Amino acid sequence: GQPLSMRCCVLCNSSCGLTCAPIKIKNRSILSLLAQYVTVKAVGWLGSRQRNRLESDTRDIHRVQEETLLQRLQKHSDTVYGKHYAFRSIKDTETFQQQHPVTDYNHYEKFVERVAKGEQNVLISEKPLILAMTSGTSGSSRMLLSTKDTNTEFFLQGVTICLDAMRHTFPATDCLQKTLKLFYSPIFRQSEAGIPIGPNSSTPASSKHMLHLYTTPAPVYQVLNERDALYLHLLFGLKDHNLGMLESNFCSTVFYAFRALEERWKDLVVDVEVGMINSNLSLKADVRRALEKLMKPDPERAAELTAQFEEGFERIALRIWPQLHLVLTVDSGSNQIYGEMLRRQYCKDIPFYSPFYAATEGLIGVNLWPQQESRQYLLCPRSMFCEFIPEEDLDSERPKTLLMEQLQEGHNYELLVTNASGLFRYRIGDVVKVVGFHNQCPKVEFQYRRGQMLSVRGEKVSESLFLGALKKAVTQWPGARLIDYSCVESGILGSASGIAQPHYLVFVELKGVRNLSEEQRYKLDHCLQEDSDIYRSFRMKGSIGPMRVQLVREGTFQELKDRMMAFSSASSNNFKMQRVIRSREFADFLLQRAFS
16 A cells, blocks of 8 residues: 555556556555556446457447337336326337327426425435436526436446447547546536425545546545636645546537636646645635645646746646657537647647437547547437438428438438436437447537527528638637637617627637737638528528627637526536526626627
8 A cells, every 4th residue: 555656557567458658657556556457347348248248249230229119118117107198008219209299308307396295206206316408508507307327328328338449549538647637516406396406516525446547636626616626636636646537528518727827827837836736725624634744745746837838838747748649638518629729739749539319418529530630420329219310301390300310411300308307309409410329320520509500680600611711710800719609689689789780790819910900800700600501691682791700809809708607507517608698687798898
């Protein structure tokens, strides 16, 4: 149990099966290394087994999907809901589609309320682990049920398979180096029946076996103030010269962590040097004591860090952590811009792996192609039963739905799921594009959330379409770097929006420019007209007025995130910035921070 200074792999040299190059590991006990070794090997074995099963499943997709559906219906057939829809009588997919309607959240709200009050056997046959709050990206946060099955599926069909793909693609990660995992402990409240209400995410501190993988010690997960918790994540990460990986649910969390590092590095370096915890952090006495026991003065590491920080923050991750092999985080969808900024600045020359496509409803897909630039996810055929509404039928009162084997490459579809925790033929609001097939199973790219489309005249400009135009416009603004953005339809602001015609207000946080000329601002409107025939048609007719581009001061979107979080029950770990703001209060907030 004594700290050692040794080389990896310390346990059995080349016979251990780990593929790491020799790296000097400081201040790690044999017990800590052994625990990490056992965890890595166990998850590796599980991942290989699950990957083989997935491969087999993708060759007979209709059978596997129908099996998954019938298992769900059988399990919940004796609930109030299951009896109402005669689940016991359903023996195939076609009968299920005939007997059960396509649903949205309103269909479930009263059932969920009954579960929250403690009523048994309403939607599901067991008591839920938590009442899970959605992130509220495209509107208000919703309360869904989360069960043991949901979590087990996510681990077996998601985590283990993605770690298997990671190990094969990035063999340097198969080592006994630690990971800096950015995670904020959520705050839960209780329902009338005592069921926890909060985000569907478990803290790393809930598993002692997993803690050995991370630089952050257990007491940090008792710190509920996000700013203080981030400081401590960074502090214990900076202490480890041999850090192997950065990990977070979403790329935005990694990006804002580096922004905080740029702002607070001097305080952090002092703590590393003297072996103390900053006195300005609001910590409980027992938490501070526990953390300070883990601190030792390290003037050598402090001098090393200072030298790198004083050179600036381009490529800083690799300069302070020379053995860093990977950033493991979702960087698709609304997180795409944060990934691009990290790769261009703080995390230059480090590969990124976006492992999952998931939601509060459950695991949707896994990325088996980590090095592919466009993030493609293979749908998980045993996680949820999936149906698809063709994009052209999204507004139909009774839309037709297709099954996995009926999809066509190059087409867009809205996803419907039947999951393990009481949702049946449920429209989750995500529109995906089928980009190919792995055997019979579709590979998809996320396109947009239905509630996050710009539409002042029925033109329906999606998030992906608008972002493409914005990125093109930014290249025509010399010296500008995009930090963040959101859009507001003029009707939300009424007379405060300016011109009478319906139009878009675009709030943009930029780095590298202090202002834009009217001509430069118009570039964005022009780029969107180039990319969208419908938008151009409305602009040419004068039905939609010119776009108004407003620059906002530095830090505005971090403040907006904090404000949105204050009005939400969702967790910071699952937060996604709203690209189309539909709240007058948040729109006014942005307007007040515009300086041009």
